Amino acid sequence: xxxxxxxxxxxxxxxxxxxxxxxxxxxxxxxxxxxxxxxxxxxxxxxxxxxxxxxxxxxxxxxxxxxxxxxxxxxxxxxxxxxxxxxxxxxxxxxxxxxxxxxxxxxxxxxxxxxxxxxxxxxxxxxxxxxxxxxxxxxxxxxxxxxxxxxxxxxxxxxxxxxxxxxxxxxxxxxxxxxxxxxxxxxxxxxxxxxxxxxxxxxxxxxxxxxxxxxxxxxxxxxxxxxxxxxxxxxxxxxxxxxxxxxxxxxxxxxxxxxxxxxxxxxxxxxxxxxxxxxxxxxxxxxxxxxxxxxxxxxxxxxxxxxxxxxxxxxxxxxxxxxxxxxxxxxxxxxxxxxxxxxxxxxxxxxxxxxxxxxxxxxxxxxxxxxxxxxxxxxxxxxxxxxxxxxxxxxxxxxxxxxxxxxxxxxxxxxxxxxxxxxxxxxxxxxxxxxxxxxxxxxxxxxxxxxxxxxxxxxxxxxxxxxxxxxxxxxxxxxxxxxxxxxxxxxxxxxxxxxxxxxxxxxxxxxxxxxxxx
Numbered sequence: 292x293x294x295x296x297x298x299x300x301x302x303x304x305x306x307x308x309x310x311x312x313x314x315x316x317x318x319x320x321x322x323x324x325x326x327x328x329x330x331x332x333x334x335x336x337x338x339x340x341x342x343x344x345x346x347x348x349x350x351x352x353x354x355x356x357x358x359x360x361x362x363x364x365x366x367x368x369x370x371x372x373x374x375x376x377x378x379x380x381x382x383x384x385x386x387x388x389x390x391x392x393x394x395x396x397x398x399x400x401x402x403x404x405x406x407x408x409x410x411x412x413x414x415x416x417x418x419x420x421x422x423x424x425x426x427x428x429x430x431x432x433x434x435x436x437x438x439x440x441x442x443x444x445x446x447x448x449x450x451x452x453x454x455x456x457x458x459x460x461x462x463x464x465x466x467x468x469x470x471x472x473x474x475x476x477x478x479x480x481x482x483x484x485x486x487x488x489x490x491x492x493x494x495x496x497x498x499x500x501x502x503x504x505x506x507x508x509x510x511x512x513x514x515x516x517x518x519x520x521x522x523x524x525x526x527x528x529x530x531x532x533x534x535x536x537x538x539x540x541x542x543x544x545x546x547x548x549x550x551x552x553x554x555x556x557x558x559x560x561x562x563x564x565x566x567x568x569x570x571x572x573x574x575x576x577x578x579x580x581x582x583x584x585x586x587x588x589x590x591x592x593x594x595x596x597x598x599x600x601x602x603x604x605x606x607x608x609x610x611x612x613x614x615x616x617x618x619x620x621x622x623x624x625x626x627x628x629x630x631x632x633x634x635x636x637x638x639x640x641x642x643x644x645x646x647x648x649x650x651x652x653x654x655x656x657x658x659x660x661x662x663x664x665x666x667x668x669x670x671x672x673x674x675x676x677x678x679x680x681x682x683x684x685x686x687x688x689x690x691x692x693x694x695x696x697x698x699x700x701x702x703x704x705x706x707x708x709x710x711x712x713x714x715x716x717x718x719x720x721x722x723x724x725x726x727x728x729x730x731x732x733x734x735x736x737x738x739x740x741x742x743x744x745x746x747x748x749x750x751x752x753x754x755x756x757x758x759x760x761x762x763x764x765x766x767x768x769x770x771x772x773x774x775x776x777x778x779x780x781x782x783x784x785x786x787x788x789x790x791x792x793x794x795x796x797x798x799x800x801x802x803x804x805x806x807x808x809x
Contacts (some may be wrong), residue, residue: 343476343571347483350539351575352603352625355582359604360593362532363525364583365513370529371579374536375572378543380745381707383735384714385544386564390557390733394805398544398710399643403650404801405716406709408792412652413782414709415643417775421702422640423676428699429633430454430680436626439601440619450680453630458674461637462665472638475631482624483574486605489617490581498612507587515588518762527762534756536575541703542632543571544710545639557732582608633677640673641666652786701775704753711746715739720800 358367385398394400399418403411430453434446460471496502517528546560546567585608586593592607601618603625609617645666647653657669718739721728728734735741757772770777786792 343480343567347476347479347571347574347628350535350541351483351578352605352621352628354535354539355579356593356602356604356607358532358535358579359582359586359588360590361515361517361535362528363511363513363515363588364508366515366525366529367532367536368576368579368583370532371536371539371576374533374540375576377537377707377745377748378540378572379568380741381710381749382543382546382564382568383738384742384745385546385710386561387731387733387735387738388714388717389564390560391731392802392804392806393560394646394649397646398706398713400646400650400805401713401717402709403652404804405713405720405795407787407794408650408652408790409783409787410709411650412647412786412790413779414705415647415650415652416782417702417779418706419640419643419647419673420676420778421699421775422636422643423673424679425699426633426636426640426673426677427680427682429629429636430677431683432629433626433633434680436622436629439622447681447684450684453633454674454677454680457630457633457637458670458677460634461641461670461674462667464664472631472634475627475634478624478627479631480570480574482621483578487577487581490585490608493608493612494581494584498614500611503584505584507584511587511589518759527759530755531759533752537704537752539575540571541707542635543567544703544706545635561733578605586611637670637673637677640676641669644669644672699775701753701756701773702779704749704756705775705779708746708749708753711742711749714742715746716795716797716800717802718742720797720802723797724800724802726802 355367358370361367362370388401389397392401399411399415401411402414430450431446433453434449437449438444438446463471494503514525515528516524517531518524519527546563582604586604590607590611592601592610593604603621606618606621609615609621644653644657648655648657648669657672658666659668660666714735718728753776757769760769760772
């Protein structure tokens, strides 16, 4: 399903720059940097673990509690598998574009170049704000997780310490950053794999409850009636869980953010995208499956509002089996998961700023780098948003902080939809400019059907993500569900009116700058 094209030799003596209609056939694995000063030192393993670091976190460790209680074991499993197919469509679209044109910020740059400057402006700034605010969220979450061991500790101390540490890490040379993030993410992967082995043993009868099999699929049942009774209630639970699953998978696209710093992108980018998708998909689906057979959907622990290990279904399964030491281990891993995500947040946000600056919709000084290739202005601006974490220390500030966090909710879906749209425009531009798609270094499978499939369902889920407020109306929850979409539309229309920019014609789409010469 994933194919790479073998490079072809160039004509002897060719010296003229390639035209859009005749792609250069010269083998050139060290392509020019997508932004001034960035250095191509990230390997495929770095790219995939940066994405894993930003994806595997509280959504998997804590969010699956809501999925199981609202949809039931089978409903939650189907929801995660379905969202996985949507993510597959997004990742294949991103893979073809990011391998051909590996630039910093990837899809935010493509939105400006392939679709419309205003679309790139709105998509890029919404995405940057989402990840920069998430950095603050992860700092708060880390402080709360530590309070699991000692509730008397002041969270402000840990917010300050973690902010300094992880901001400093992002000023390191990118190859060092990639290695650190890889080991952080490995802790999470090893823990999940270990828990899956533990789950198999518990299900086989090692725990206090004895052999379980599919007992909880029979009672309380495979599906849960959510908000309304009957079959409609089961569908409502399933659809509500699609949103939870979508939020959990968000971050997989981060593998494309680092394309501008990838070593040998024609090989490392497709490999990283392939491994990232299948790694995340298998971990998520396997975890949801085993949670569903170890924990009944009506377990009261699933409704806990705690943000530490007590709310994790992984811990609930261990407690039901009589294993008392696991909560501390899971809490420690949860801490590394949150901190790893915080590390990825700053990196991703800073590279998005570079793409915005390169596209002319952010100040040019943000592209400046030091001798190690670190974009210090972009890192500083993104990291500064992490100081919003201190808002959570006061009651009134916490309300403001929670509203800011709601922007993160739909921003990921906006980005996924934007990637699919950019890909459709990319394909159309290739055709208009006479570039044979078979000459691309990576060819995505089942296209353009996957792009249309992904775009349709992403838009549908994005527009209906707050549908439960229409069943039980709540004005506050309505705006909380759609504030990201409102922000995107305001940015799009505002930039369009002020800049008077026009959509990019297919014949004028820039398919040259930053591309891989094959």
